[in-house]
């Protein structure tokens with residue numbers, strides 16, 4: 346069966362869209378994590394959001410935001426971005442035939458994401474400031490003609506809520522715990538809204554606990570105060586003043602969940618552990634797995650634990666040390682000898 350994209354799949358739970366700009370987003374794989382199951386003593390799952398068309402969950406929101414912008418007669422779209430919003434906005438704007446402007450914090454965006462945005466024809470400007478200032482600028486520059494497609498755009502959250510619908514359908518009930526990385530806070534807000542919608546539509550009675558994970562150097566929600574110069578290897582969540590602060594706090598509090606901080610070392614170790622079970626994610630996504638590993642099985646409710654792995658590892662190739670392949674003679678004997686001896690370069 347052909348997956349039609351989230352707007353067609355969940356038409357009954359989304360605002361109506363006359364003309365849908367879609368690249369077939371959503372319908373992403375949910376695969377077990379043997380390592381997390383061992384650690385937590387419960388069924389544990391990885392939701393592979395990196396399998397979306399542009400390699401991150403942002404596509405779920407962007408199909409809604411760009412469809413609505415087109416319908417409203419916009420002449421273009423604009424966003425600030427730590428990278429994945431830019432890649433997604435650029436792709437959906439290209440699909441819609443609309444120009445796309447992107448404001449980036451200079452030097453703070455992963456290479457893969459920048460390449461994507463320019464490949465799709467976006468016009469990119471960089472500012473010597475953090476993401477927060479870039480967002481303020483994009484917001485002020487936006488208008489009815491040039492629609493802001495950051496997660497402050499309510500259509501983004503509507504679309505991103507669909508990850509909750511997919512989880513409920515795939516598991517036959519809501520998970521007991523959902524763990525996801527938090528930067529601006531839009532996604533945890535949207536995901537929590539999705540579970541409540543599913544319940545309010547009479548499709549389930551229980552709701553999951555929402556656990557938000559931040560990097561230690563960019564953890565305003567754990568500290569309870571903005572962070573002036575956020576620092577972390579996980580560029581997608583390098584945000585010191587989350588735009589959806591209240592929504593994120595509400596999701597964790599109302600669900601009986603919480604926020605967890607993990608170090609960059611934890612994040613990189615988690616990225617490697619996931620890669621070791623076949624799943625390559627960018628550092629921000631690995632933070633969710635690292636945070637899930639911190640949960641105490643003794644106080645965890647029974648049921649499924651889901652880690653939302655928000656973006657693909659290819660987005661940020663520079664986060665991973667590149668191996669230098671061992672040079673051997675171009676003969677089958679030389680290659681065979683290497684294999685027999687267990688040689689060959691690995692992740693350094």
Ligand SMILES: *Cc1c(COP(=O)(O)O)cnc(C)c1O
Nearest residue numbers: 429528529530531532581655656
């Ligand atoms: C955008 C993004 C996040 C953070 O989502 P927020 O809605 O900003 O909290 C996490 N991981 C990846 C890969 C992202 O692109």
